[in-house]
Amino acid sequence: MTKLLQEIQTYWTNRAEGYSQVNQGELHSEQKHKWQQTLLQYIPFKANKNIKILDIGTGPGFFAIILAQLGFDITAIDYTEQMLLEAKQNAGKLSEQIDFQQMDAQNLNFPDKKFDVIVTRNLTWNLENPQQAYSEWYRVLKKDGVLLNFDANWYNHLFDEQKRQAYEEDRKIVAKAHIDDHYTCTDIDAMENIARQVPLSGINRPDxxxxxxxxxxxxxINIIPDIWQQVWSDEEKLNYASTPMFLIKAIK
Incomplete structure (x- = not known):
């Protein structure tokens, strides 16, 4: 394990309980239905147990849970053991239907052409070697398999002054609205230290x-730049106005 990967694992281990609470809120709100409808919109298969989906970077299990509820065969992986413990707890009885495994997104322990669909959210930007990860994801997809990657340029503001100003404006708007600031509610120093080291923070994405x-x-490869309008809550839209979430849909 590299020093950076250790830092990333430690950060998300410490963040697991708080992030799990966020996922629990999504699971008990309209956000669950928004995400389910969006995923069904872009998954070109009918929901059934014969369709094998790999949820990479499952965290506290949000995607795995809502897709299992729709009837898909779900395997969910995360590098952080504490995240998987939270995911199993959040899944409840559904955990018997979901194959949770601890695994590195950049080095998958699966045979070639195993999955019909790969889904991931807010993960790629946080990887030490995203190109290697993409190669691995391609390898384990079946022919005509689909990758759905939801992500954003979360920490571009550390490398671009104009984006920094937009980020600071988001913080002011959030404070004025008297809602939780999704950045400052975390260990922002630790996260920014990681963001400065991972390669995608300063790169123009999704190009x-x-x-x-x-x-x-x-x-x-299709890019849906305004997917955030479908899936984000009003609170998320205020928090992340300067970093809109995009969807990358890629077919093997």
């Missing part, structure tokens, strides 16, 4: 992703 996915061999 980078499109280029790399094409080189790896994905045949069709």
């Amino acid at each position: 980078w992703d499109r280029e790399i996915l094409t080189k790896i061999g994905f045949t069709t």
Whole structure:
């Protein structure tokens, strides 16, 4: 394990309980239904137990749980043991239907062409070697399999003054609205230290992703830049106005 990977694991271990509470809120609100409808919109298969979905970076299990509820065969992985413990607890009886495994997103212990769909949320930016991760994800997808990657340029503001100003404006608006600030509620110093080291924080995305996915061999790549409008709550829209979430849909 590299020093950076150790830092990332330690951060998310410490963050697991708080992040789990966020996921629990999503599971008991309209956010669950928004995400389910969005995933069904972009998954080109009917929900049934024959469709194998891999949830990479499952965290406290949000995607795994809502997809299992729809009837899919779910395998969910995370590098952090504490996240998986939270995920199993959040899944309740559904944990018997979900195959939770501790695994590195960049080095998958699965055979080639095992899954019909891969889903992931807010993970790629946080990886030490995202290009290697994408290669691995391509490897384990079946022919015509689909990757759905929801992400954003979360920490571009550490490298761009104009984006820094937009980020600071978000913080002012959030404070004025008297809602929780999703950045300052975390260990912001530790997260920014990691963000300065991982390669994607200062890169223009999703242009980078499109280029790399094409080189790896994905045949069709679609970018949905305004997916945040479908899935974010009003509170998220205020918190992250300067970092809109995009969706990358890639077909093998």
